[in-house]
Amino acid sequence: MKRKNVTYGSGIVERDEQIVKVVAYIVLSILSIFALAPFMILFSASISSEAAIAKYGYGFLPKEFSLDAWKYLWQAAKIIFRAYGVTIMVTAVGTVLSVLTMSMFAYGMIQKVRGLKVIMAMMVLTMLFNGGMVSSYYVWAGWMDIKNSIFALLFPNLFASAFSVILIMSYYRTSIPHELLEAARIDGAGEFEIYVKIILPLSLPILATIGLLQAIAYWNDWTNGMYYIDVRHSEMYSIQLLLNQMNQQIEFMANNPEFAAELGQLTIPQESVRMAMAFIGVLPLMIAFPFFQKYFAKGLTLGGVKG
Amino acid sequence: MQRKAKTLSQNGMWKRSVITYLMILPGLIYFIINNILPMYGITLAFRNVSYKLGPLNSPLYPLEDLFVNFEMIFKQDIIGILLRNTLLYNVVFIVLDIVIPVAVAILFNAIESERSKKIFQTAILLPNIISWVIVGYIGYAFLSEKSGVISHLLGVTDFYHNPIYWPFILTVFHLWKCLGMGMVIYVSALVGIDASMYEAAKLDGATWWQRTVHITLPHLKKMIITMFILSLARIMTSDFGLFYQLPMNSSYLKDVTQTLDVYVFNNLVGNDPNIGLNAAVSAFQSVVGFILVILANFVIKKVDDESALF
Structure with a gap:
């Protein structure tokens, strides 16, 4: 959809639309990470060594790779x-x-x-x-x-x-x-x-x-x-x-x-x-x-x- | 001549009825078994259940003591806690399930790129298709004493022993799993808004916030009310998976994690199940939900006829 070239009442309208868009991207990115991260833990833990998990706990990234x-x-x-x-x-x-x-x-x-x-x-x-x-x-x-x-x-x-x-x-x-x-x-x-x-x-x-x-x-x-x-x-x-x-x-x-x-x-x-x-x-x-x-x-x- | 035509069409009608009924037969049988017969099962709530006779053959209580099982619910020591948990969690969830998904849906709608939308939606919806069993494992990965992510991060090791954290934990996991669904539903309600209304508002110099408050939110009102009424129907029921899988049935947490459904389940699989009592709890949940839906719909109809559900 091409934006029509209209001058709105004041610049405020355009500007806060930009701000909202930035906020939307930030919020949705955070929520997406929030939604996906737990699955990352499952996978990382499955390829980490038992000792590493005992020591550092589960994590988002694998520690001490192991296929045990x-x-x-x-x-x-x-x-x-x-x-x-x-x-x-x-x-x-x-x-x-x-x-x-x-x-x-x-x-x-x-x-x-x-x-x-x-x-x-x-x-x-x-x-x-x-x-x-x-x-x-x-x-x-x-x-x-x-x-x-x-x-x-x-x-x-x-x-x-x-x-x-x-x-x-x-x-x-x-x-x-x-x-x-x-x-x-x-x-x-x-x-x-x-x-x-x-x-x-x-x-x-x-x-x-x-x-x-x-x-x-x-x-x-x-x-x-x-x-x-x-x-x-x-x-x-x-x-x-x-x-x-x-x-x-x-x-x-x-x-x-x-x-x-x-x-x-x-x-x-x-x-x-x-x-x-x-x-x-x-x-x-x-x-x-x-x-x-x-x-x-x-x-x-x-x-x-x-x- | 006319008479013959009539018999023919009657014959056709009859044949059509038979075929129609044959077609619905499998579904109808299923529907009777799965939905209608359990209605008869409600009578369990009024029976003096004995194992010798089998639950559904047990005698009904005499008329003057018909509600013995229901009275028994309220004589249980734990009933206060069960009701408090079931109701409070539901109230919190109902409010959050409206406020947060609506806010996120409005932000989602502000994004123009279809590609970004698709990526965000896929990610945020993913928890929705996961079973509560898996969520239980994920909970363990965060909270376990020995190796939980949060346990290590905060140095807290008693998540599964200390009830104080659980109202918060359960709420977070509920939102984690259900946010995507709410978002998608409200986004779909937003699609119907006429773009020219926004254009006109913009020409008048309305800010984004003003447009949201005066155009978007009123447009969502009907969907919000629908979702609200439907959630009232379940006010006495809880999401069994959430309350059963996440706390892993830890007895230390009972005070803040047991709801009516979990109690019924644990009682049924326990050593000394009380079927009459459990059926009474089920019936109580259904009746309260039913009354609330009718009531809420009635009130909303009085206030704003168009928003009512039926």
Whole structure:
């Protein structure tokens, strides 16, 4: 945009615009460093020697380069890769399942068919008022019996929220030309065919945005695993659950000095290993994020009302 | 002839209904299990839960003692602390989550270069996509007794033992993680402002501050109110990850880090879970949030009809 050559009332206007711009750059730079620095610590610590960490503490830059932490983790590679496998599987299957069910549900819901208004009203009600964590737990663990199965990681998060369904519905209503659907119907296409051949391809923007938010939610999920998967079924642990478990063990021992003495240093992952593990947990997201942040931001503003 | 056409279209209607219902079926089943059945689970709050019968088969309390579980909430020694923590943190977060993201969004908007904007936004949003488990590790990297960055810097070694620091620590980490999201939401609300309004104001000699106060902020009002009402719905709920992962469940910190959600969770996984009590806490949280949303919306509607949420 070219600035028009207008003389404003006084020079003040131009000048304070410059000042604001400088302030904006300074503030946002500080906030960006503030946001990124912690990730730097994770990485630096993972390639620092244990002795250096003991002496100087964690830092933003590595001290006394050492790959001990990574070598240690390599020994546990089987567990880590398995957890990665679980995470990737759950994220992929969960996201696809979630987007398909939600979009199909949303397409059904915009039809002019009896009874849908009641379902809609109930959906809005559950947005405002819900059963809470305890009763959800008893429904899923008690009645649905998903404990210690892979469904525990897939199902409780399947519908992001009633609100995402409403978002998809309003996208169908506003962004897909009505004439197109009518024409298809005149040509004798059934509703399911219309959904597959017209609705799905044309609503890719919204489905991709919601799918992205879902994928991140699945990748990051640790609560469902914590509620529904017992320690003895740790083969079903995702990477976040594994991290959670490690953290709790360390903290449990840290609070009970006798335990620490009894079990010895060996079971407690050392300081550098800890950070290497956390780094493994965030790395894929960090690498991918710059490429999808635009869509993520879009998803947040859509869901902004959702909070 | 006409009659035949009618049956045909009725037939078509019927077929269409069946297909529609088949399409929503998977979603509907899921919705019933995940959202509707837990509504029935609220009855746990009114049951005398016994393990023999299973929680959902336990008998309801007789009518005159129906609220026994709720009364029990307020008989817990720790309830005062739980309510104080939950409410105070939420009040602080609600205020900061409006003031700081709005300020940052306005500054962000003052930047013209798209490239800089993209870099800043990517950096500031990154903490938002990280799980609370990882944030727990990051917290440890800063605060751990032996090797924490801050511990070494300030020579303080009792972060995980001394509650005094934690209101501040929790607030900082909350902002660190959530600032980006708030910023993006308010930036998107700023996009809608007509640029010619600013041009006109500039011609009249309005300073940046005057333009911000008289054009930008009024424009953001609706979004601010929406976010405010929605956060009221969660006033009794806390961000479980923040309060559970960061303090690492350290028993020394309970006084300032335990909220209702953390208490419910710890009680459920503990040795002697009290399901009726926990369900009562959940129901209490939902009811208070629901009432507050309706109330806030009502008040806002009285004051300024357009800004109300519904």
